[in-house]
Amino acid sequence: MARNCPRALTVASLALMSGLIPAGAARADATLTVATVNNGDMVVMQKLSSEFEKQHPDIHLRWVVLEENVLRQRVTTDIATKAGQFDIVTVGNYEVPIWAKQGWLAPMEDLPASYDTADLLKPVRDALTYQDKLYALPFYAESAMTYYRTDLFDKAGLKMPDHPTYTQIREFADKLTDKTHQTYGMCLRGKPGWGENMAYVTSLVDTFGGQWFDMGWHAKLDTPEWHKAITYYSDILKQDGPPGATSNGFNENLALFAGGHCAMWIDATVASGMLYDKKQSQVSDKVGFAPMPVGDYAGGPTWLWSWNLGIPASSKQKPAAESFVAWATSKDYIKLVADKNGWVAVPPGTRQSTYDQPEYKKVAPFAGFVVNAINSANPTGSTKEPRPYLGAQFVAIPEFQGIGTQVGQTVAATLTGQMAVDAALKAAQSATDRAVKQAGYQK
Template sequence: MPKATGGVVYFFTRTSVPKKSVALYVLCLAFLVCANFASASSILLATSEVSPFSDSKDVSKGYVNEIVVKAFEELGESLNVEHYPHARALMLARQGAVDGVFPVHDYERFNDAFFISDAIPAGASGFLIRAKDLQGHSEIPDLVSWLKQQNLRGIGYLRGTIAPKFISNETFFNMFPGKSTVNLLDLLGRERIDVLFIDKYSAKEALVNERPSLIGEFIFIPGQEVESSFHLALSKQKPESSALIEKFNEALRKQKQSGHVTRTLEKYGVYKASDNEKALIVGAPDINAVFHAKAYLDEYDSPLSQLNIQWQIMDETVLRRRLLGDFSVNENRFDLVLIGNYGLPIWAKRDILVPFSTHPDNYDIKDIIPAALLANTVNGALYGLPFVAETTLTFYRTDLLDNLNLSLPTVLTYKDVKVLAKQIHRPEKEVYGVGLRTRVGWGQNMALVSTMANTYGASWLDEKMQPTLDSKAWFDAVSMYADLAKNYGPPDNKNMGWQENQKLFAEGKLAFFIDASSLGGALFDKGFSKVTQFTGVTYAPLGNQQKGAQWFWSWNFAVPKQSQYVDEAQSIAHFLTSKAFIDELKKARGEYAAPSGTRHSTYSSSYQQAVPYAAFEHQALKLLSSDDPSKSMIGSQFIPIPEFTAIGYAVGAQINDVVTGKQSVRKALERAQSHTQIILERAGYYAEKEK
């Protein structure tokens, strides 16, 4: 095992061990023990996949991971982390083969074997059942009695954890320890168990990412949450553990006092319940337009000044997962939410959203760009109001091209980008040819890869709902994407989102940046970018055809039916998407602060003069608008089905492995094809076709 020095964290993943490998496993275990004793300064901890708390692939992800790692960094302690299934992680820590284990729930404390740290907030666990079993039962004052009355005997829980004693002590119930959250969800779906005691966040994450076919099938029994916390557990077999847990607790207290714990939780979409029950909660992504809008409302009087609005702002990928996670178990935490044009029609069709049936007299709905209006219309009703919209543009450095006597062709292709990026790429000078999204996610790397595939002539599915990821068009598109990212992108770019690429471009370190048009405002803001005077803009590159080269994405205000303040939420949505608000925001914070892409009136002559990319964006958005879907130039960056979040993540992970050199393009697409087919089969699409 590598030795950790200087606070570096090494992490490995362990899964099940075949019987024929038991001897080797024992030898490896002995080696771990010896290595741990040989390096007293290196702490070895075991952890397990408990999304969003701990990530099995990257120790830097998961909020418990971040808090634990930061604490040891502040203590100056070197740390190794190994990943195991939860039960095995506990076993190794009990045996002293590792120094400790995290995250451990407070209800599974083993004080006889471990020193337990102070609490790290963990949200709540609950009792998940099939939605049909809860119909007609709104209040359940006595859970045990109700379960007995309904003859719900089979109780599932995660192996290695402990089910609540008020359940497990009852001989009426049959207890089923499951090896994973996904395994338990499958058992609940097949009616092999009746109730699942599980961490609520973990259940939602598993449904969204691994079992989308079960979305909407389950619900947590209301009013029966068990508040809990996570802990670090250090083995009592290690003589240094007693002193180490005290030092860890002190580092943890400092993180809590500084607000670091709260900020880390919020980054993962885990917000504390509002102290003010009357607060109207708005869920929003961490995009520039949201920050400008919130800053305006904080600084100036407006029609919303009398409302008690609590913004919960988080990474857009996290927001999507939290929204879908809540909807997956028929819950909702928000009164008003910014939702993308992927999710909006899905949830509107499921009767989760309230339509906007009327508008203020001065709202001027005809001013909204048709593509943005169409994205919010389902069966003739308007379920969302577009706040900000975008298409794809190419930002480039004019000075870097001029220095080498290079110029852009009239119609830019991805082959042209490669040729130009290759000549400009100077990593030794921190100047890189091109910045592309590589972070895994259907709205991250796959947003770009999907439109690249479209312009190379590919599509996600054929007319029979069969995936086409093993086609030549996909191969050509992914090969070009991987070539650009690997050979002409910044170093260590396996987890680059738009934020990281935008920052690099603003620092003068990228020659080309292919991404959302909405990012242009910051790139032409002299307070943000060092190279505004050398920034050029053109349309998205083409592959083999023009159709599909651009994506269309919009963030739209929508009101869930479970909102406590439907009328007030719709009033907020109308104001923040109105011409009046956009004009006031321009005056208060500058032309570039206006949320773009939704209204024709936004693109005034003064706006186009202040924002050089505006004319390109407006023209591109008008070209995307068509009443005839067959003539639309919008690239199909997603499949409009609930399962696409899991498909996009699975395919994105395979393509990310190409960028990092772990596998070939052909192997990645073969696996992506298989993953996609399995997800669609599990969801029943092919069975329905056969009927």
């Protein structure tokens, strides 16, 4: 009996292993794998997707939901190696033109007339178009705006202008800061990263008349414009900002503002729904909205971000994938969310028809600001001097993730006092110049 043990074990382990080979590789029906970020609106989409499966009994969905940075790495590996693990991916408007150019995304070619692409907000639609073809469809979009506490403004006898300037904002911040009561005049992103502090800083530099590169792709960071912008940023956060600002990203600032610690906060429009939600915010009845402040140079590029659904060129089930993408970004889907979760929960920023809904305007008083901010968003707008790249809060080249994060760390060092603005910009200038030189942009 005991003598047979080794053989029995081998047989058992073989049986175990063969049983573990997954089924589902070959099926007559289409099974789509959807990779998405886990932001609130996507979670709603995942929950409501059973409606789509009901309408399309031959299409099954499998979900891969990941945090943004993990998802980006995961999807990029898969798409760059053409492994075809995903049929639908969630991509930002930063990636769409870059990936379209690489041939990594399939164009959206057979959209039904009822999809009404003309209804998509123009800046959003333009950001997803490459050589006259749409390469992804927008799920939700955002620009940036100023949030402020109406009660604190009233108490201090201040009034937020309809179009604030950065000079005014600085005065307000100084007056509203009350560190003994943990109220800080201004909260801003300080956490280093191309999509964190540099998204805000880049848009600040835009309106102070600065830019990343000149037409010959030479870095333009060690300039008076950048100097002024970074000095402003570093001063306002050091004097009127919360302690430890370098660890604050979007979420941390959202928590600070929702907890009543910020008098003002400039960030993505998507925060408006969260700040207005009583379950998430202690200040839901005291939030005021204003456009993004302007600096010395008005009319430059302005913040636009959208999360979109695209189909990798390596997907083997493109028609089925396209029908899901069209469903999830359609008017009907927005209506479905409104029916199930209320109008305040619909994915914002993609369609004019959403903003024409009286019900939406009623429950979302910030809707007007958001649609104005997105409609006037101009990521391709001209900087003070001509520039060779596109994007408002980022530079639309693949190398920007690396460059932006490195410069982001240098900028964060000015907040902690590890570096003076001068030294930081000199370091950032040489690092950026080296990176684009190595990548072969400079001729």
